[in-house]
Amino acid sequence: MKNLMYLFLASFVLCVSVSAQSDLTSRGGSVMQNGVKLKADQVRVIMFDDRAALKQYNSGRSMAVVGQIISLPCACLLGWDLGLRLGGAEGNGTLLAVGAIGTAVGLLIAVPGEMKIKKSVQMYNSRAGKNTSYYQMDFGLTPSGGIGFCMRF
Numbered sequence: 059m060k061n062l063m064y065l066f067l068a069s070f071v072l073c074v075s076v077s078a079q080s081d082l083t084s085r086g087g088s089v090m091q092n093g094v095k096l097k098a099d100q101v102r103v104i105m106f107d108d109r110a111a112l113k114q115y116n117s118g119r120s121m122a123v124v125g126q127i128i129s130l131p132c133a134c135l136l137g138w139d140l141g142l143r144l145g146g147a148e149g150n151g152t153l154l155a156v157g158a159i160g161t162a163v164g165l166l167i168a169v170p171g172e173m174k175i176k177k178s179v180q181m182y183n184s185r186a187g188k189n190t191s192y193y194q195m196d197f198g199l200t201p202s203g204g205i206g207f208c209m210r211f
Contacts, residue, residue, distance in 0.1 A: 081186065084179040087122045087172040089115075104182075111182040118174025121167055129164020132157050 082104065083090045089101045096104070098119060105112040136157025143149040 081183040084176040111178045114178035121171025125168025132160025
C-alpha cells in the first residue's frame with residue numbers, strides 16, 4: 059500500500075512538473091521553448107493534442123519550406139547578376155528578371171507560412187492553459203516507438 063502511494067505521489071509530481079513547462083514562442087518561422095529551438099517533429103509532438111494548432115503549424119511549415127526552396131536559388135541568380143553588373147561586366151537581363159521574380163514569389167509564399175506558424179503557436183498557447191479542468195489517462199504506444207502510460211489533468 060505504501061509503494062502504491064509513493065507511486066501515485068511520484069506520478070503527480072511528474073505530471074505537475076511537465077505541465078509547468080513554459081509557453082512556446084515563435085521567431086522567424088522557428089518555434090522555441092525556454093529559449094531552445096525545437097525541431098519540427100518536437101513541435102508536432104507538443105501540439106499533438108491541439109488539432110487546430112497542429113494543422114495550422116503543418117500548413118505554415120509547408121508554405122515556408124516551399125517558399126524557401128523557390129526563393130533561395132532565385133536570390134542566388136539575382137545576386138550573381140547584380141554582382142556582375144557592379145563589377146563592370148555586362149549582365150544578363152533574363153537572369154536578372156528570373157532572379158527578381160523568383161525571389162519575390164518565394165517570399166510571397168514563405169512570409170505567410172511563417173505567419174501561420176506564429177498564429178499556430180499563439181493558438182496553442184491560448185488553449186494550453188484551458189485544458190486543466192479534466193483528467194485523461196492513456197496507455198499505449200509513444201511517438202518514439204515505446205510503450206507508455208500518460209496521465210493528464
